[in-house]
Amino acid sequence: MCTAFIATLLYKSLDRLVLALFRKTFFKSHMGRLTALASASNVLIHTLDLKELSNLIVNTVAEIMNQRIAVLILWEKGRDKLWLASSSGLPVSSMNKIRFEKKDPLIPFLRKRRGLIEREKCLREFSWPDVYEISKGFELLGVQSILSILCEDTWMGFLGLSGKKGGEVFSSDEIKVLEDYGKAAGFALRNALYVDELKQTNEKLKDLQSKLLQTTKLAAIEQLASGIAHEIHNPLTIISGKAQILLLKKNKQLDEKTLEQSLKTIVKQTKRAADITRKLLMFSEPKSSGRDAIDFEGVVDDTISLISYQMTLDEITIRKTISKSLPPFKGEINEIREVFLNLILNAVQAVGRKGAIHIQIRYLERESLIEIKIQDTGRGIQAEYIPRLFNPFFTTREGGLGLGLFITQQIIHRYHGSIHIESEIGKGTVVVIHLPNSRTSWGDEPVPTDSQEIRV
């Protein structure tokens, strides 16, 4: 019971005050202290953050064993360097001076001897000039004892301790507990170092992914460029045409009605041109918090309006059947837009002239999944290509980058969803996405659907 309480405290907070109070009340006895350190050893493994763990190792031993100074020096295998990970009671002026090299005589000695080493005993083993160097090391840290940190057989660094008051040496019981603590710390540190490495790799990966996302976005925009140019040039033509006519007529009799109509048209067409650029810009918006409430219908409508001119030219019909009562879904709006843009663009290219696309979004109550289906009446995909569709750089379209579906899948997986494609030559293709959604206060009422056809 007491152990569990201490464990929770150590795990949850490093508040030194709380620990100090504990020391005063519980650790008065010698045995109490050793039991507390042994319990603390079991707790270290739960901390995976390297910085937090280093502080925990240092502060715990300093408090429980009543150490004025405790210093954790770690050996970074990758860079083959020793560095100060955490310290307690060490003046800042000394902290900056602490530098150990692998070739310093102390280090190979520690690696060989392991366990807890007292300064005096250690110095006896060396002769001049090494004894001077080693003594300098102890002095620099302001410690009397050094405890090697081990993980299985790997030496990971050491913990310097100022020792007991009055220069007393640690008892054999204390050494045993401290050495066990060193092993527990080593084990926990190895895990934290792995996590740290993973975090760094993950950061690099995220960076790469965002660059990749940018590339696919640009490729999509390139495909949209001609349609968008028309969507801007046509309103500009109308605005400029109406204005030129008004200018030519300005000195002649100009009836109020014509003037009003012309000006209204100009205002309307200006808005039309502005809308298309605004929609295009939405795709280059910076990353949001990732907690946007996603309005699927809004995303679908924005995407459709972005490609509406292309659809008009090719006489493509898009039908949408979107449930009006989808459960709330949080995500990064840009990622969701990217998914719909990639899939709808693919469908538009697949159907060609006079094709039809059907976008369905509904909630699968039993599975707690949001289902997105994008179906086209296009030429279909050859069966042997289907398993390769999500591979990066795989494309069946001339001049295509082959990144659209790859990125789409990556995004869907980030939301713990799934995506698959079914296709039949000459009949068309359907892309099905399932996005999991934790059920909140969802009632049993039937989900009404709203089906409407957009003929453009």
Add this chain to the structure above:
Amino acid sequence: MTKMLVVDDEIEICDFLKTFFEDRNYKVFTALNGETALKTIQQEKPSIVLLDIKMPGMDGIEVLKRIKTLHPATKVIMVTAIETRDKIDEATRLGADNYITKPLSLEYLETDVKDKLESLVK
């Protein structure tokens, strides 16, 4: 009165071109797509056609081909938003008399139309 046909899928574009040329004593017909355009040409036999390239259904290039086969004397000015060089070359090869880009300068368009019609008289 010279007969002119304006073909564009944007009704507002047809509209102001009609106003502009009617004020300059042309008889202006408009068509929102290729099919209507061909019917009007058949019935009205305009001297000059302003023809948009990008249109739903039959596009401007296709309409141009048919005009030049059925009524080779008809002058055709292609109106484009932004087209690739290839499209413009194709139009020229199929006998388009000129091409102008959107947004339009009405003054330039009028000069060009007059110019093409004069060559027709000669």
